[in-house]
Amino acid sequence: MPLLEVKDLQVRVEEREILHGLSLTVNKGEVHAIMGPNGSGKSTLSHVIAGKPGYEVTGGQILFNGEDLLEMEPDERAAKGVFLAFQYPVEIPGVATMTFLRTALNAQRKARGESEYSTPNFLKKVRDVAASLNIPQDMLRRGINVGFSGGEKKRNEVLQMALFEPSLCILDEMDSGLDIDALRVAADGVNALRSPDRAMVVITHYQRLLNYIVPDFVHVMSKGRVVKSGNKDLALELEASGYAQFEEA
């Protein structure tokens, strides 16, 4: 059974159809890149998979391990193993990152019927993961993402990914706003999480990110559909020729 099956998905936002019958199948262990011009519906796809309010699904379905994902609340999806790394992680002053991480992790574990982490085990786990991503401890004591640079925010997303151990990671424009060094650190964090039990969907406008996170499959989206699929060479082709050929299609 595929991990994720998107079938003929049609989505509207405020009466305007954004996705016009999109299909995508992702198996465990695979890394898929979704590329496409601005406005092609890449971020909409990631939001609908994660359950963001404001999108109306008018047709098609999304199955996750065979279960109907669209019937689930966002927190249920997270507990089942869906993780969205946000393009623009929000700042939440007054909620300490540590408190948030522990509340979220234990909420997910509880939803799965697992026991909550003890404080020492939790702290050790966070410290280890943070150290591997060069995230200093004092950042974890601050409000969520408050005063973080763009790179720090993205690393904080990778930290959560490592901590929650999801089976499906969707990375929405992870490279936006990052310089090359910050990108490399974040990408290394992501690569360390590649595993036969986990799949990744990497959404990006630019091919550059795919030099660091090398995909097994590349899909090109245009006007709310996947218009072409291939292997990593497709990304290089796009880099050379641009998206114009698909826009006219």
Add this chain to the structure above:
Amino acid sequence: MDVALVKPTTERATRELFAAARDRLPGSGPVSEARQAAFDDFARRGLPYRRIEEWKYTDLRTLLREIAPLAATPDQAALARAAKAVVARDAKGAYKLVLVDGVFAPQLSDQTPETGVEVRALRNILENNDVAARADLLITTAASDTMISLNTALATDGVVIDVAENLNLSRPLHIVHITTQSSTAAFTRSLLRLANGAHATLIESFVAAEGAAAYQAHDSVVLWIGDGAELQHVRLVEDAHDAANISTAIVTIGAKARFNSLNLTCGAAVSRYQGFIKFGGEGSHADVNGVNLLNGHQHGDTTLVLDHAVPHCSSNEVFRAVLDDQAHSVFQGKIIVQPDAQKTDGKMMTRALLLSDGAEADNKPELEIFADDVTCGHGATVGALDESLLFYLRARGLSEKEAQALLIQAFVGEAVESVADDGLRDVVIEAAERWLAARG
């Protein structure tokens, strides 16, 4: 409702109530004269209502309708019920001073063995010849407010605390108000005097014994903060959800002194907390913060008057309201800068979070500035929880209620973080958590 028809009934009922209560009210001679004068003032003006500017959002003629009969002196059964409520609200390490149905209960209270701290019952002072304490206790000149007059007339008991010069009190003082009798009113008045250089923490809690309903708690505290003294003050209003709480604090701050105050209201159907805070000496600072956590049909009013009577003082007010269902929160903040009070720095910021369409927040800032070299400012916002923050938290596995609770705690935290002492801040946070937990 026709107010003109209601008022005479209320006045007659109140006169009967006063006449009936007289035998139980401590003090004779000048004390009973002061009570009579205060009562006459109340009887003449009646319960404050919407045409009285200071009470425009909290019309007690419709919200309270009348003053309930005075609670009886608590019997053994009442004290036993009160004892259970005390245990549930025990602030760790504090000296408990317990008032049950408006009467000081020494058997439920802690001794305060520290040298330099004196705790007495109001009743004893009014019946003795401590003229200075009596004058302080019956102070009504700070504000010409009818509810203070009523409190002066009917106060049955309270605690009078004196802290000696330069004493740093090691444990907080915790005045616990407990009501056990339904449909009654209790009137209390307490006094805390910090001599010059003294440091103390005062907690005031208002709670119901199990089963007590539809009662009224009427309280006043008079706080004197000497030169170089420091008072941390926390109030927790957790009365029964059909009760009323009408409270006043009259605070006078000396020179180079600090007053750090936080009021948290999450109980009572109708509540009013009015603080009249006056700077009496230069170089002092006051943080006067408040939080209303209200749901159902609760009405909570915080009204603060900061009187900068002298130069070189600063005040900061941070107020937060979290409102669900049909709840109504009122914040009125007046800053007065007297003609001589140059270099005053007065700030006020209020924010309300509306969790439902039916909730309402009223905010009335007033600046009366008579000096020309001052910095004063105020700001106010009203809004809902940010959907993008909620989604972020939910995408990480938090349920809707958990995500809301985390954001509400963060919102409230901005008012609570001024409480410097960790233990004291935890007392406030625990009260807020009880409210959040009760939301389900």
